[in-house]
Amino acid sequence: MRHARVVYNGSIHHAVEEGGRVKLNDGRLLDETDVAWLPPVAPRTVFTLGLNYEDHAKELSFSTPKEPLVFLKGPNTFTGHRCRTFRPSDVTFMHYECELAVVIGGTAKNVKKEDACDLVAGYTIANDYVMRDYIENYYRPNLRAKNRDACTPLGPWIVDAEDIRDPMNLTLRTYVNGKITQEGTTADMILGIPELIEYLSSFMTLNSGDLILTGTPKGSVDTKVGDEVVTEIEGIGKLVNTIAGEETLVREKRVNMT
Structure with missing residues (x-):
């Protein structure tokens, strides 16, 4: 469902x-x-994987991390299907990242990878935009690169885990203004979902409503104000998003404060 x-x-x-x-x-x-x-879930702790696809690491001229590269995202970053993301006026390269998002459905710690799938409630789509200008280096993404307001559309749906036969064999695609610009498969993740759950739960408790954004394959293309970006994952759906100028966000905040 x-x-x-x-x-x-x-x-x-x-x-x-x-x-x-x-x-x-x-x-x-x-x-x-x-x-x-x-967003189809009100996120609690959100873990975001960097460079979890080797082809994406090569695309960015980074070496593959020796252990999972994980950082956190704040609740301000999320927005919904058919909503807008805002391109900062000082950014020269802002690209999408189509990612399979894992929705945790229970509370657990020290989960073995063999049991990890029992903790998954479902899956959704995340488009985790990156302000590439502000990446300091591959192991420490700057907050300005990944935690902007409304920079991560999520949705439209959560698909129940039992309805996804093999989450490690799903096609991911991104379209910008109707043209396909990214295509890959979750089979190419460096660390799969069971390994990620085992790793994260080895040092902290996972809770219902937590999310794991599992990384993106190669195909990073700069997006401009006015672009429509569609991120699609096989069996889950299509997440539609448009890019607006930063002045739109500033204007809307002023209106909401009056």
Whole structure:
């Protein structure tokens, strides 16, 4: 089953997909464009993997890390399907990253990789934009590179884990203005989902609602204001996002404060 959180008539609703439409928890059926999309889960701790695909590391002229390169993302970074991400005016290279996001469904520590899949509630899509100008080096991403407001669209749906036969064999694609610019497969992850859960849970407790963003394959292309970016993962769906100028974000914040 596919689950979402949406806003309709000023209220937040939990919804499921039915026949390609959005079914609210009160039974109403709506078109995708009738609702405003929220991230399908309110994230708790969010772990983001850097350079978890060797071809992406080579693309950026970085060596493959000797152990998982993990950093955290704040709740301010997430936005929903069909929402906007804002390109800073001083950035010269801002690219998308299509990533399989793992939704943790329980509380556990010291999970063995053989048991890791039992902890997964489902999967969704993340588009983890990077302000490449601010990457200091491959093992310490600068906060300005990865923690901008609304820089990580998430969704549209969480697909239940039992509905994804093999999460380690899914095709990922990105389209910019309808043109395919990135294509890869989760089979090429350096560390797969079971290994990542084992690693993270070895030194901290994982909780329901935590997310693991598992990295992206090669295909980094600069995005401009006005671009429509679609990140797609086989069996999960398509996440649509548009790029707006930073002045739009500043203007909206001023309006909200008055």
